[in-house]
Amino acid sequence: MQKVPLTQEGYNKLKEELERLLRVERPKNIKEIEEARAHGDLSENAEYHAAKERQSFIEGRIQELQSKLARAEIIDPSKLRRDRVAFGARVKVYDLETDEEKSFFLVGPEEADASNGKISVTSPVGKALIGKQVGDEVTIKAPARTFEFEILEISFE
Numbered sequence: 001m002q003k004v005p006l007t008q009e010g011y012n013k014l015k016e017e018l019e020r021l022l023r024v025e026r027p028k029n030i031k032e033i034e035e036a037r038a039h040g041d042l043s044e045n046a047e048y049h050a051a052k053e054r055q056s057f058i059e060g061r062i063q064e065l066q067s068k069l070a071r072a073e074i075i076d077p078s079k080l081r082r083d084r085v086a087f088g089a090r091v092k093v094y095d096l097e098t099d100e101e102k103s104f105f106l107v108g109p110e111e112a113d114a115s116n117g118k119i120s121v122t123s124p125v126g127k128a129l130i131g132k133q134v135g136d137e138v139t140i141k142a143p144a145r146t147f148e149f150e151i152l153e154i155s156f157e
Helices: 008-037 046-070 124-129
Strands: 004-006 072-074 089-095 100-107 118-120 137-141 146-156
Touching (some): 118 124
Parallel strands (some): 004 072
C-alpha cells in the first residue's frame, strides 16, 4: 500500500473534511432523500435523483478520504536536513528567463494548490528542486516551457 506524504496541516484538513462529510453532509443528504421520496413517483422526481447523485458523491469522497488518512505519512520538516530542498520546504527561486522571484512550498500531491504556491513533490518542478541547495541552478522541462531557476533561499516552517 503506497503511503500518502502529508504535512500535519494537510492531514488535519483531510480529517476535518471527513468529519464534516460524516457529521453534516451525510445526515443532511439522508433527509433530502427522505423528503424527495415523500413527493411520490420516483421515476420523474428530479429532487430524488439529484439527492441520490449527491449521496454517491459523498460516499465516494468518504471512502477516498478514509483511504488517504489510513495511508498517511505525516512528515515533520523540522527533522529534515535544512541545507537542501526537501518535502515541507519553502523555496525561493529566481527565474533566470523572466527575472522574477518565485516562492514554492513543497507538499504531497494531496495538498498541492499551485494558485497558493503549494506544489507537489511529484510535479516536474518539485522533482527537480528536491535535494538542491542554495545557489544551485535548476533546469526544469515542463509541458508548458523549460524553466531555469536559481535557488535563493530554503526555509522550513
